Amino acid sequence: MIVPPRSGKVEATLVALTVVVILAVGGALIKATQVDNFEPRLFGWQISSFYDLNPTDQAIYNALVTASDELWWIWGGRIEFPAPGEEDEPWPSVDSLDQQYNLPPFVKDVQWEQTGRVNWQRIQAFANTGNQDGNSSYFGNGGTVPGQAGAYLLVLTHIHKGASYADGAQMWVHKDPNAPIPKLTKTDSLIANGWKEIIPYNGAVELERLKGIK
Amino acid sequence: MRSFLHLVSALLVFALSAHAASAADAHKLKIGITLHPYYSFVANIVGDKADVVGLIDSHANPHNYTPQPDDMKRVMTMDVLVVNGIGHDEWAFDIVKAAGREKSLKLIYANAEVALIPIAADEGQAKVVNPHTFVSTTAAIQQIFTIAKELGEIDKPNAKFYRDNARAYAQRIRTMKTQFSAQLADVDVASFRCATMHAGYGYLMQEFGLQVAAVIEPRHGVEPTARQLAETIDRIKAANVQVLFAEKYFASKLADTIKDATGVQMYSFSHMSDGDYSPELYEREMRLNLETLVQAMHDVSKKAK
Numbered sequence: 003m004i005v006p007p008r009s010g011k012v013e014a015t016l017v018a019l020t021v022v023v024i025l026a027v028g029g030a031l032i033k034a035t036q037v038d039n040f041e042p043r044l045f046g047w048q049i050s051s052f053y054d055l056n057p058t059d060q061a062i063y064n065a066l067v068t069a070s071d072e073l074w075w076i077w078g079g080r081i082e083f084p085a086p087g088e089e090d091e092p093w094p095s096v097d098s099l100d101q102q103y104n105l106p107p108f109v110k111d112v113q114w115e116q117t118g119r120v121n122w123q124r125i126q127a128f129a130n131t132g133n134q135d136g137n138s139s140y141f142g143n144g145g146t147v148p149g150q151a152g153a154y155l156l157v158l159t160h161i162h163k164g165a166s167y168a169d170g171a172q173m174w175v176h177k178d179p180n181a182p183i184p185k186l187t188k189t190d191s192l193i194a195n196g197w198k199e200i201i202p203y204n205g206a207v208e209l210e211r212l213k214g215i216k
Numbered sequence: 217m218r219s220f221l222h223l224v225s226a227l228l229v230f231a232l233s234a235h236a237a238s239a240a241d242a243h244k245l246k247i248g249i250t251l252h253p254y255y256s257f258v259a260n261i262v263g264d265k266a267d268v269v270g271l272i273d274s275h276a277n278p279h280n281y282t283p284q285p286d287d288m289k290r291v292m293t294m295d296v297l298v299v300n301g302i303g304h305d306e307w308a309f310d311i312v313k314a315a316g317r318e319k320s321l322k323l324i325y326a327n328a329e330v331a332l333i334p335i336a337a338d339e340g341q342a343k344v345v346n347p348h349t350f351v352s353t354t355a356a357i358q359q360i361f362t363i364a365k366e367l368g369e370i371d372k373p374n375a376k377f378y379r380d381n382a383r384a385y386a387q388r389i390r391t392m393k394t395q396f397s398a399q400l401a402d403v404d405v406a407s408f409r410c411a412t413m414h415a416g417y418g419y420l421m422q423e424f425g426l427q428v429a430a431v432i433e434p435r436h437g438v439e440p441t442a443r444q445l446a447e448t449i450d451r452i453k454a455a456n457v458q459v460l461f462a463e464k465y466f467a468s469k470l471a472d473t474i475k476d477a478t479g480v481q482m483y484s485f486s487h488m489s490d491g492d493y494s495p496e497l498y499e500r501e502m503r504l505n506l507e508t509l510v511q512a513m514h515d516v517s518k519k520a521k
Contacts, residue, residue, distance in 0.1 A: 051331050053343065061422045064331040068358040071329075075383060104390040106354055106423070111397035112405055116425020205327025208302045208345055213309075215325075 044201055047193040049175070052203030058150040061117050062142075063173055063200055065106035066156050070171035072105055073158060077138075093127040093138045093158075107142070118145030118179075120154065125183050128159075137187045145179045152179025155197065157187050173200045245371055248294035250305035251278055253350035253488050254326060254363075256498035258298055260385040261364045265374050271297065271308055274493045281307045288315045296370060298363055301325040302332070303347035324366045326350075326359040335415045336428035351488055352419035353393045353502065357386040392499065393423070396506040403517045410459040410512070411452050411480070413471055416487050417461060420505065429455035432474065439470055452478045458516045461485050464504075483512045 042050055049055065051063050073094070080092040099108035099122075106113055108122050120142040128136035138158045145152035153176035161170040174197040184192060189199075209215045245266040249255045258268045271294075272278070272287050291297070291311055299308050301323075312321055327349055334343035349355040364382035368375030410421070411430040421428055430451045434440055440448060452460075457480055462471040464484040475482050485508060486501040 052334065052345075057333075057422065057427055058425075060331070060333055061425060064333070064358075064422065065354055067329065067331045068354050068361070071358070071361045072383070072386070075379065103387070104394040106390075109390075109394060111394055112400050113397070113423055113425045116405055202329075202331055204332060205302050205325055205330050205349075208332060209325060209328070212302070 074169040096122045118147040151175035153181035248297040250308045255493040259495035298324045336418045348416035355419045409457045413462045
């Protein structure tokens, strides 16, 4: 009878195979579950609110996003039940947004001081006519914080959705704090004059990234 | 005869109005929420037109929460569930799935329209979304508006009521912030430097035009490694940080260690995720946070003079 010498060959091979299997399965699982550093695809005239704005610009942008909802509701209320003097002025003045509504970024508080004391003005207010086409716009410039874009534009416009309207808002920034008031607030004109459209990175985008929910 | 007719008419009117009231009650929406501030938001929007219930027990810690059998029972009775959805209540999705209500329960994503910001002080690393949008004023108002709009789509007869309540609530929050902001008129806000134990306060700081120089915990409740702590202490010293905001209701020896190593002054913020659910909780806790922030800035200012 031949007794083979004691050897760890078989065990060593099995251990090596097990390690290879573990690494392969682990690698495949990591690949399948990892989330890439997601950055939205943008056109040359667009920037991301999350990736491209600095903290000062983000503070102003975030305030403008919420202000746009409130502005549409103020407008709707004034159209429906105008107080004396509001019939011809459904879009509130910047003074009213500051004093009456305390609405950032228009209210002159600590945030306004700390984010560059931007000079805001209402530059367009579409008429209360039947078709309700056109833009209403609020423009701010003169931001004084180093590194901030410095000039901002909020454009409120009705978006046609089939036979109905939806309230829409676009925000734009200009790298020149002394950018002049835009003569036109149509997209092509703003792009031609150096304005960049801010594309929101909001909870809806994050949900789509994390869970594929649209 | 005439008085008999009056009596019959009165009884008829009473019976009809009682029926209408009970029919309205029968159709009252039952709205679930995942986090304490959402209870306050929804309760202030819907008033008595809907019932608001917590998905989990109000005294449970929503950080790293493990779903319980009672959560499944609660979710079975809900018509709508309001969620943070961007990382602060992932357990809610497990509960909804476990209860088999993925398709039958309407979810309102409170943050759908909130412009998100990265967790502060992680320069040089990949930007990570800060999910603590409810510890804020403007981002909180955006969520209130989104919830009101979504509820108005579900319950159209009450849409205007919800929107008007949302606007009145938002105005109260803005007025509160403006009042505290006015108390900082004689403070040198530009030279104020702070760090926070937890990443939950980035939105609040943003709304005062402040930036957080360092965040101590890499994740909530997770203590940094010795190396991370040493680097953070170096960052606090280099940035000339004067104040460290820890968390009310969560004592931490780590905060004392940092205080001893750097000489920063300590204050505590509320994370708004503790205590009974109530309509007043958000405003009460936010008022405390604003008082704390203003006090800290005044103290630093006095010390500098």
